[in-house]
Amino acid sequence: MSGAVPKEQLRQAYEARLRLLVPADAAELARLPLIELVPEKIRASVIGKIQRYAHFLDFAPGQVVVSAGEWSDSVYAIVRGAAVVQEPAPDAPWRAVVRGAPSVPAPPSKPVPPRVQTLGAGDLFGDRSALSRFPVSATVSAWTPLRVLRVRLPALRMLTAVAPELRKRLDQRYREETLAHQLRRVGLFAEVDEAALQRLRERAKLLSFSPGQIVAREGTLADSFYLVRGGYLKVSVDVGGADLAVTYLRPGDFAGETAILLDERWPFTLQAVEHAELVRLEREDMAAAVGDKPRLKDRLWQEALARLKTRGVVARNPVASEYLQMAIETGLVHGESVLLIDLTTCTRCDDCVQACADTHGGQPVFIREGKRYRNWLVPTACYQCTDPVCLVDCPTGAIRRAVSTLEVTIDAPTCIGCSNCATRCPWNNIVMVETGGVRKDGKPDEVAVKCDLCLGRAEGPACVSACPHGSAVRISFKDMGAVRSVLR
């Protein structure tokens, strides 16, 4: 989206779209093949529950439904008409990025033409992106006049829970089109041969877990290997009745190596911190895939030893897990770059806020207020989440994260002040500020502002470099070793 498009025009387009977003009519929903997959006995009540998350949308030929690279939390079912799917060439810059992970594949030696396919009534798209929290991998646009049903994630979860046939269908699509690619991207499977990978793909089970649900319990028979495709899991150990966090798993991480290497019981409990999507591989299948590959075995051994070592540290000194526990409970584990202020050395001089304002045209983009944990203050500043939910549903694409970068940024000229991102941010780290202008409807003009890590500033975030006492630090909760050393 270009900044050259007048804001008022963008706003009108958004409002026009909002007018179309009326909750889907129950009778019309009931006639859809997607809903017919729900057992008849509970269909009416399910429709009642999902209605607020389901909307019919109409598109004229050529209009884009979803664009490659954008974040979406919805699955789309074509009601009538046809759509064209254009999957860019593998070297296109937005492709194959797990949220936040700098994992752009090397460009192929020969340019590959984009793949095009068509979809018709009854077809689904967007499900893999919504469930796995990947950016949308292809642009889908209307070929003929198109009517689609947009079903948002909460409704999709409800539907997959009550309609095994739908779940099976989505899993099948994921297994056929995404799983092999995703397995390859996990370093562990990089050298597994094609035949073994094919077998893993066929035999893998795709599982969903709700927040708080136990995936594997410490001491039980370890017969599976888990790969996280979406969400977060807490890895904990029971010490004298206390459940102590040892580490956590994020998309792309795995667990179950001890089952393959040692034929041991689970040394940890795995618990879903939020909605989690996992790939489960049977112990025998994984053992066969690992076979006699020494490098792969080494990698598993390294992981197993590191985790057992951390387990030992936590068991001996429960305090060692306190920051991890705090990070899991407060959601800081999502943070790729979290601003923390050590209150024992902070002189409350506000140089950080002043420097932030200086860098952002006089408007600071963080507030030196927030949750306090021991001597650390977690100010109201964007965490630059691994899974930035604020990116979903921006009507103008003003909020974005470029590939292989950390910074989630807002383009002020294209932001129409709809506050979708601010509402979605679970940590309230995006604030709406008045620009001083007035909209056509007489309301004050607003834009969303958030920390962008002072993008483009050679010295890095101004808040950190301007702190005269070194009290402000930025840390990524990906690296718990670093977190422990900073927060000790």
Add this chain to the structure above:
Amino acid sequence: MRIAAAFRPKQPRVFAAALAVLVLLAAAHAIGLARGRFDPGRGLGLAFGILGAAGYVFAAAYSWRRRAARVAPARFWTQAHVYVGGLAALAALLHTGLAWPQGVIETSLLLLTGWTTLTGVLGVALQKGIPSRLTEGLRVEVLLERIPELRARLVAAADTRMEGAGEVLARHYRQELRPRLERPLPALAYLIEVRAGRDRALEPLRRLSGFVAPPDKARIDDLIGLQIEKLELDAHLTLQRLLRGWLVLHAPPAGVLLGLVVFHVFTWLRY
């Protein structure tokens, strides 16, 4: 434990280097004195003067730290300001030959050197001591500018809680407690102990609790919580004001000192 840790030098190497320079300066001065008559306008005396003046200029440039962020982060400039400022004061002292100066300008220079050094040391002590006290001793963390707003909220919350209270408690609240909740009550005692006066302030409410009806007892418990919060706001108000206010004692005299140094150098060159 943390308070003690806060007073440790952040960069032990820089601290050691500054100590080494200090010893070198003192040794050079001692050698200079031993070798004959000391003259502030020549040789070693002049060198001390140049060092001192250069140090003052560098220390005064601290206000440009944000612009100099490309060279080094602000914490580097803070450390440099403290150590170079301290060593500049020592060099200025050695420049006088440890003798009381004759002229008005020279005397003013020496007095201002002493004042800015002392207020600088006071600033370091406050900046090292207060944050850890605030953090260790208080539950509330607040922005200085928001204290009046939060105080007003506390009063509103207390007023709401007091609706329907018995006469004794209502009178005590109206005459004694509410005015204390409403007014900012900064006290230097917070510098010594951030919870200073807490027991004394809560005592009347605790006593009242012994002879009021059970619903009012619950009200008193809530009022105690609100009053503790107000006392913490007062502690923040006092200590955060001190953290900012000490600069008034340091920065303007330092500006005058720099001006006098320039004048002193000019007159020395001219006459």
